[in-house]
Amino acid sequence: MLWIPLAIIGAAVLFFVILYNGLVAKKNQVSNVFGTIDALLKKRYDLIPNLVATVKQYMQHEHDTLTEIADLRARGVAGNLPDADKVQLENRLSRMLGGILVAVENYPQLKADENFRQLQGSLNEVEEQISAARRAYNAAVTDYNNALEMFPTNVVASMLNYQRRALFEIPPAERQNVNVGKLFQS
Amino acid sequence: MKTPAELEQFYQTGLQPELQSLERQRQAAVRRMIVVGLVLVPLAAGGGLLLAAATRSPLPLVFLAGAAVIVAAAVMRACCRDYVRQFKATVIDRLVRFVDENLRYDPAGRLDEATFIGCQIFQQHPDRYQGEDLVAGRVGATDMAFSEVHAEYKTTTHDSKGRPQTHWHTIFRGVLFWADFNKDFQGRTVVLPDTAERWFGRFGQMLQSWNIGRGELVKLEDPEFERLFAVYADDQVEARYILSTSLMKRIVDFRRKTEREISLSFIGARVYVALPGHRDLFEPRLLSSVAAFEPVRQYFEDLHLLTGIVEDLHLNLRIWSKEEVAGTPAALHSQGTDRTPRPPGD
Numbered sequence: 001m002l003w004i005p006l007a008i009i010g011a012a013v014l015f016f017v018i019l020y021n022g023l024v025a026k027k028n029q030v031s032n033v034f035g036t037i038d039a040l041l042k043k044r045y046d047l048i049p050n051l052v053a054t055v056k057q058y059m060q061h062e063h064d065t066l067t068e069i070a071d072l073r074a075r076g077v078a079g080n081l082p083d084a085d086k087v088q089l090e091n092r093l094s095r096m097l098g099g100i101l102v103a104v105e106n107y108p109q110l111k112a113d114e115n116f117r118q119l120q121g122s123l124n125e126v127e128e129q130i131s132a133a134r135r136a137y138n139a140a141v142t143d144y145n146n147a148l149e150m151f152p153t154n155v156v157a158s159m160l161n162y163q164r165r166a167l168f169e170i171p172p173a174e175r176q177n178v179n180v181g182k183l184f185q186s
Numbered sequence: 187m188k189t190p191a192e193l194e195q196f197y198q199t200g201l202q203p204e205l206q207s208l209e210r211q212r213q214a215a216v217r218r219m220i221v222v223g224l225v226l227v228p229l230a231a232g233g234g235l236l237l238a239a240a241t242r243s244p245l246p247l248v249f250l251a252g253a254a255v256i257v258a259a260a261v262m263r264a265c266c267r268d269y270v271r272q273f274k275a276t277v278i279d280r281l282v283r284f285v286d287e288n289l290r291y292d293p294a295g296r297l298d299e300a301t302f303i304g305c306q307i308f309q310q311h312p313d314r315y316q317g318e319d320l321v322a323g324r325v326g327a328t329d330m331a332f333s334e335v336h337a338e339y340k341t342t343t344h345d346s347k348g349r350p351q352t353h354w355h356t357i358f359r360g361v362l363f364w365a366d367f368n369k370d371f372q373g374r375t376v377v378l379p380d381t382a383e384r385w386f387g388r389f390g391q392m393l394q395s396w397n398i399g400r401g402e403l404v405k406l407e408d409p410e411f412e413r414l415f416a417v418y419a420d421d422q423v424e425a426r427y428i429l430s431t432s433l434m435k436r437i438v439d440f441r442r443k444t445e446r447e448i449s450l451s452f453i454g455a456r457v458y459v460a461l462p463g464h465r466d467l468f469e470p471r472l473l474s475s476v477a478a479f480e481p482v483r484q485y486f487e488d489l490h491l492l493t494g495i496v497e498d499l500h501l502n503l504r505i506w507s508k509e510e511v512a513g514t515p516a517a518l519h520s521q522g523t524d525r526t527p528r529p530p531g532d
Contacts, residue, residue: 033422033423036423120505121505121506121507121508122507124505124507125370125506125507128369128427128430128506129423129427131430132423132425132426132430133423133426135406135407136422136423138407139404139405140422143405
């Protein structure tokens with residue numbers, strides 16, 4: 001008769017272990033994807049000097065924008081930025097780059113340049129990959145936050161003192177469509 | 187893509203003469219069939235009745251009736267074989283070139299078994315694999331090919347007397363399509379129809395995440411897409427890179443257009459689409475006029491739907507770093523396709 005309570009305890013422990021492992025896996029997935037975002041951002045940093053050099057000779061009017069891009073890159077690569085600032089910098093960089101790629105329409109010579117076309121392809125690709133990584137990050141964070149708040153995993157989570165993570169969000173100001181004209185007026 | 191007006195014009199000028207001669211062939215074939223029928227039926231009936239009278243049982247009649255049906259079907263097929271072949275070689279071939287100059291049609295060709303297995307939409311290897319009506323070539327900047335495919339697996343059971351009986355089960359019957367995808371990727375991503383989530387909601391999603399051998403379940407943001415499809419992939423970020431928000435919308439729209447439970451997979455620089463369906467694609471009419479416009483319109487619509495996948499999924503948009511495949515359009519007999527063997531003397 002002794003085996004009945006033992007079996008029940010055993011089942012409870014097993015259940016707890018499954019929940020615990022699941023929670024840890026979700027937490028690590030969040031860090032994993034965050035790491036991927038970092039790697040992709042670095043890939044973008046690597047492309048920027050080449051872009052600025054290629055484009056500078058053609059785009060006389062966008063000199064200021066190009067300088068800002070180079071500055072943003074320097075600050076990003078230097079590191080040591082708090083998370084919120086880093087996100088803001090990256091968002092601004094995305095917008096600036098997007099603006100340049102749109103302005104290229106005014107420079108047919110540049111558009112035809114083979115070197116530039118390849119660069120543009122790579123930039124588009126890395127931007128989309130960053131966007132994909134952000135989506136994956138949000139999915140991982142949502143999964144993790146759900147596990148933190150839903151029964152029965154919330155019991156385990158409170159035992160371990162796990163905290164909610166924040167989603168990648170674009171602040172309302174930056175969500176407005178980029179006005180390319182304004183971008184180049186400065 | 188061609189407009190209905192252009193199709194009408196093509197029908198009038200490009201197809202009509204061929205269709206008229208085919209119509210004559212069809213009528214001759216039908217006449218042959220009727221003659222054979224008129225000879226066979228009394229013969230079978232007479233013979234059956236005689237034997238039934240002699241042996242005083244209805245069995246010979248039933249047997250002869252069955253034999254007559256089988257013989258009739260074989261004869262009908264023989265009568266029409268030339269007609270069907272002629273039809274496909276002229277009408278369908280021209281229609282395919284009309285849809286796009288860079289496409290080629292092979293009535294006996296099909297996507298080969300390696301392609302079927304390689305697309306990884308289906309988890310079983312077929313024991314029997316058939317196909318026909320291969321169309322291959324290039325639409326815009328994208329290589330593509332598709333054909334009808336019928337893949338089956340068999341199970342063997344033993345009946346009460348211990349004799350083995352083979353049962354055939356369909357793995358897939360319909361059209362398999364592939365196209366060169368416009369982004370580079372390394373792993374595999376599979377998009378399957380989502381029956382579990384539609385029926386069981388969140389619990390269904392939990393069941394799906396246990397689906398082994400398929401890679402990780404990827405939960406995407408588009409609610410309409412999530413309701414219709416379940417996505418499995420090797421890499422979460424790459425799956426989202428491939429399935430951008432705009433591509434997800436396009437897949438949902440295409441699914442609505444075809445009204446079929448389509449599946450997709452992204453493997454080895456290609457996108458594969460499986461469209462299940464029983465209707466034979468390019469079979470000519472037998473019992474009514476083949477020269478009418480209506481069947482031509484139907485063939486065109488089928489072709490348009492399938493070749494249009496390239497446009498529907500925006501595959502000609504090449505703004506990323508994947509190199510365009512330069513050179514000649516995908517040849518019909520290059521890798522990935524083969525011809526079904528024809529009997530000698532054909």
